[in-house]
Amino acid sequence: MEEPTILGFERELPIEKIEPITDLNVRTIGVHKGLEQLAASIKQLGVLQPVSVIQKDGTYELFVGQRRYLASLQAGRKTIPAIVYAPMNKINARIRSMSENIQRRALDPEDTGEVCYELYRREKNLSRVAELLGVSIPTVTKYLGYRTLPDWLKQIVLERGITVTKAVTFWNFAQHDETKVRALVERLPSMTKPEIDRLLIFFEASPEEDADLLVEKAKKQRVLRRVIIHLPPRYALGLSNAAVAKDAEPEDIARHAVMDWLEENGYV
Incomplete structure (x- = not known):
């Protein structure tokens, strides 16, 4: 994915010049849930995280931060902090919206599953989807399974x-x-x-x-047989790296490795 050009960081933009574009924002469920609480927080603390917009003919198209925008309107704000991007195609805008929402865990599981499916259908590669969204392959697989x-x-x-x-x-x-x-x-x-x-x-x-x-x-069975394995530092680090890469608990990876070895060697 080609990196879009940023024209300005956290610029205060007039809300009246911002237009939310629904087909660019991947959130479809729970958009209005909890808006009153968010609006109250914005009244007291302001908008802590800028929205993302695309500059277009003197106006701006909102593609990340739909709830922050709506809550700011409800809070009576006249401006909102925003990261301003140069015009980009619809696919790149949706990918950036997907990535931010998934990494912040701001999406409903249904939306997350649709996001992963939309990208997988386009890319035909789990690694590429994970790379574009900035998440692990198991996370993508999990939400594809959710569908x-x-x-x-x-x-x-x-x-x-x-x-x-x-x-x-x-x-x-x-x-x-x-x-x-x-x-x-x-x-x-x-x-x-x-x-x-x-x-x-x-x-x-x-x-x-x-x-x-x-x-x-x-x-x-209150107690399963517990086996404590002491790994050399190199392998302990490898297990930690595998847990991060697989989005899994180290104990689960070790357990499956032992079970697979026992099966492959005919002990079970």
């Missing part, structure tokens, strides 16, 4: 009943068996976080096992 979830499971995610990562993990382990996933997810409110973590471990190992039995095992 395949049934609506009822997405709703549970939106209600904070389950994280995107766990919802996609359950869905993938069940090979999109909706009945199996529903049977497991319905039991999650009565389970502790360690029990849910154990449930995922057991489910990954035996995806065909009955849901009731998996939950029973996860609740009953």
Whole structure:
């Protein structure tokens, strides 16, 4: 992606000369949610982060910062700090909007999934999508997976009943068996976080096992055998780097590495 030209940093622009362009801004869900609180904060503290606009014939097209713009209007501001860009094509403007919103985790999972899908459909390469958005490949994969979830499971995610990562993990382990996933997810409110973590471990190992039995095992087995591995500094650093690159916990990477080795060598 060609870097667009910046014409000015944090210039105070008249709000009346700014026009929000909806097809350039990737946020479509929750735009007006919490605007009153944001407007109150802007009245007290001002706009702490500038919006991004494209200069066009004496006016400006807004492509990053839609909520800050709307809240500033509501707060009665006459100007707003902005980064001003030279004219750029629609694709580059949308990519910059996508990147900022995803890195700030400001998007609804549905919007994030659509962002990743739109770029993947254009680039046909996960690494390229991750590079453009400034996120890890597992993050892109996770949100592409979110798009395949049934609506009822997405709703549970939106209600904070389950994280995107766990919802996609359950869905993938069940090979999109909706009945199996529903049977497991319905039991999650009565389970502790360690029990849910154990449930995922057991489910990954035996995806065909009955849901009731998996939950029973996860609740009953309070302690999994714990093995402490002391790694030389070089390998400890490598594990940390892998965790960052894979957007995963170091323990999960180490656990999967050991499990894969045991399977490959015929010990399980």
